[in-house]
Amino acid sequence: MQALTNRVKQVDRRKMSFLERLYLVAIFKGMLITFSHIFKKKPTINYPEKTRPFSPVFRGLHILNRDEEGRENCTACGLCAVACPAEAITMEAAERQTGEENLYREEKYAARYEINMLRCIFCGLCEEACPKDAIYLSETFAPADYQRKQFIYKKEELLIPHPIEEPDAYKKALGNRAKKETVN
Amino acid sequence: MLLAIDFALIIEKLILIVIVVMASLVIAMYATYGERKIAAVLQDRRGPNRAGPFGILQPLADGLKLFFKEEIIPDFSSKFLFILGPSLAMLTAIMTSAVVPWGDTVHLFNRDISLQIADVNVGILYVFAVVSMGVYGIMIGSWASNNKFSLMGGLRAASQIISYELAMGIALIALLMVTGSLNLKEMVQQQQAGNWNIVYQPLGFLLFLICAFAECNRAPFDLSEAESELIGGYHTEYSSMKLGFYLFSEYINMFISSVIMATLYFGGYDIPFVNELNYNPNLMAALGVVALMVKVVCFIFFFMWVRWTIPRFRYDQLMNLGWRILIPLALFNMLATGALVLLKQNNWHF
Numbered sequence: 001m002q003a004l005t006n007r008v009k010q011v012d013r014r015k016m017s018f019l020e021r022l023y024l025v026a027i028f029k030g031m032l033i034t035f036s037h038i039f040k041k042k043p044t045i046n047y048p049e050k051t052r053p054f055s056p057v058f059r060g061l062h063i064l065n066r067d068e069e070g071r072e073n074c075t076a077c078g079l080c081a082v083a084c085p086a087e088a089i090t091m092e093a094a095e096r097q098t099g100e101e102n103l104y105r106e107e108k109y110a111a112r113y114e115i116n117m118l119r120c121i122f123c124g125l126c127e128e129a130c131p132k133d134a135i136y137l138s139e140t141f142a143p144a145d146y147q148r149k150q151f152i153y154k155k156e157e158l159l160i161p162h163p164i165e166e167p168d169a170y171k172k173a174l175g176n177r178a179k180k181e182t183v184n
Numbered sequence: 185m186l187l188a189i190d191f192a193l194i195i196e197k198l199i200l201i202v203i204v205v206m207a208s209l210v211i212a213m214y215a216t217y218g219e220r221k222i223a224a225v226l227q228d229r230r231g232p233n234r235a236g237p238f239g240i241l242q243p244l245a246d247g248l249k250l251f252f253k254e255e256i257i258p259d260f261s262s263k264f265l266f267i268l269g270p271s272l273a274m275l276t277a278i279m280t281s282a283v284v285p286w287g288d289t290v291h292l293f294n295r296d297i298s299l300q301i302a303d304v305n306v307g308i309l310y311v312f313a314v315v316s317m318g319v320y321g322i323m324i325g326s327w328a329s330n331n332k333f334s335l336m337g338g339l340r341a342a343s344q345i346i347s348y349e350l351a352m353g354i355a356l357i358a359l360l361m362v363t364g365s366l367n368l369k370e371m372v373q374q375q376q377a378g379n380w381n382i383v384y385q386p387l388g389f390l391l392f393l394i395c396a397f398a399e400c401n402r403a404p405f406d407l408s409e410a411e412s413e414l415i416g417g418y419h420t421e422y423s424s425m426k427l428g429f430y431l432f433s434e435y436i437n438m439f440i441s442s443v444i445m446a447t448l449y450f451g452g453y454d455i456p457f458v459n460e461l462n463y464n465p466n467l468m469a470a471l472g473v474v475a476l477m478v479k480v481v482c483f484i485f486f487f488m489w490v491r492w493t494i495p496r497f498r499y500d501q502l503m504n505l506g507w508r509i510l511i512p513l514a515l516f517n518m519l520a521t522g523a524l525v526l527l528k529q530n531n532w533h534f
Contacts, residue, residue: 022509024390027494034493044230174501 011029023092057139059122062115062153063160066106070162073134076110083129088119106132113158117142138173188192192295200301202279212435214244215484250428258421262328269325270422271430276318277436283307283445285369287453290466298467299453300369300444307368310348311444313459315399318437319345322401322408325430326418337417340499341408344398347506348405352395354514355388358521360450372452379452387517389449391510395440398506401434403491407499442483443476450479486504 019025045052054060065073076093094111096104103109127136145151161169215292217232217239224231231241257266267475284307287299304310319342328339362384363371382389396414398405409417448450453472497505527534 018509021504025504028489029487030493034489037228038225039226042228042230046230046233 008020056175059124059127060139060141060160061117061137062120062135063127063138064155064158065134065136066160066163068163070164071103072109072159073105073111073132074110074134075106075108075134076113077108077131079129079131081125082159083125084120085123085125086119086121088116088121089126090114096151110155113155115153115158117153118148123160147169174181192507194235196295196297197301200297200299201282204286204301205278208278208281208436208439209432210481211439213247213434215435216246216431217243218484219488219491224486225490226492247428250425253424255424256421257428258329258331261328261421265324265328266421267426269321269323269328270426270433271321271322272320273321273433274429274436276314277433277440278319280311280314280440281443281516283310283368284447285372285452286476287438288465288469290469290529291475292359292466298523303367303369306366308360308366308371308444311368312353312356312464315437315441316345317348318399318433320416320434323428325422329418329421331419331421333416334418334420335413337410337414338421340410341401341418344401344405344407344502344506347503348395348398348510349488351391351506351514352399354511355391355395356434356448358514358518359385359392360523361518361525368447368452372447372454375451376454378456380449381454382449385449385517385521387513388521389445391514391517392449394510395507396445397487397490398502400437400487401439402487404492404494404497405502406496407502410496420462438484438487439480442480442487444474445483446479452476462521 051116067073074091076091076095078091081087081091083091090112091110091114092112093108096107122137124137129134142151160173163170192265201257204389220242221231222238223229232242233368239415282301282302285298285303290297322341323338326334326341345523359381360366361407362381363374365371366372371381377398392493397403407417408414409419411417414420419427422430453476455471455475458468458471
């Protein structure tokens, strides 16, 4: 019969000889193969102790940024919500009162800022849209939870720690971003 | 006076029994750990490494888990037999260790203590009798489950063990022709004086090894619990520690058959190239036990290595291998050995 492609492999359909029917030779070969695997490098990474390095462009959970004095950058302009293709971001704006200058950098701020992490596709368009450098994607991903509503992240979860009151947590939250800024 | 000595003997034997049973349980426990680790390294994985350093506490965690699992006895099962099954499997698995010579004689407290619970002069026959009783544990359990998958597994186990016991027995007859004794201790002493039996019986050992795999229901002959066709085989309906007993008895069986193979073919507690007479006898006995354990560990590793290399046989292949290849080979081996033994007695003259 003519083969349709040149990749056809003829199957050997001869009866097995006595030696082959003992399976011993084949078993011996197979056991050598498995034995050689003892000495191979294990691809597994011991997860909680060691983590796989993220790519420098990894896009993880969002962080709402503060400036050096700890004031929130966000002015609730809504550009991120408009840019978001998954419509995961909602916010409510409010006016800054006198005496709140140490809390918010400009006269308008986001009283409510929510991101639905189940809707978010982590595209990073919000970060690109933001004119105030108020939102960026960090290098952590959303932890598992039991309830859907826990995945709607509020300002408490999103805001970066205060740089003056909690400098260590702030540095940790900045992560690679701090380094990137010094490099540039 | 006589009574006092008898009491000492009873205490000595009791201590020995406790040590041997505990040791086989602990070894079987760590065999499960070893199994998982070996499976892991053969497949480029890491294996259990969370419970304690290197996962050393994993068997304890597994045992605890089994104890705390819900105990289910199905309504449609026959309750007494359902409980008897795993108990019998465990009992026969442990009973075999009674006649194994674990080491040479130790001299302690002005007494010569033999490191063997019972020096039976038909030791190997006793082992065979008890091992073949082990299948009743599986059969009774599978029958009592009243589940077609269990019954199927039990049927397979029974017919498999019957067919492989034949080849095993015939392979053993050839060995007995060489040693001329059924006493395990005497066999070891012969091997200490001369060569290991593997030198005289290479084919016999190979047959015995293959049959031992089948007797232990280990891969590639684990058809009785073939999970891809029979769910769990004979232990489908079992849960909690009763399942644990079944799984555990498999590991004890593996340990015991490793000990038997080491004793029959690899000199038991004999350390090669070391002359026992020149050193402290107690030290040498202890080293002998260690030597036996080293051989056993090698065998157990081999068992696991095979399990994670070879796929399960199909049932007809299993029967073909048993009846049409192993038994003829065993018969040939027996005849050839018999002829050579006769020739040797006749000073190599026909």
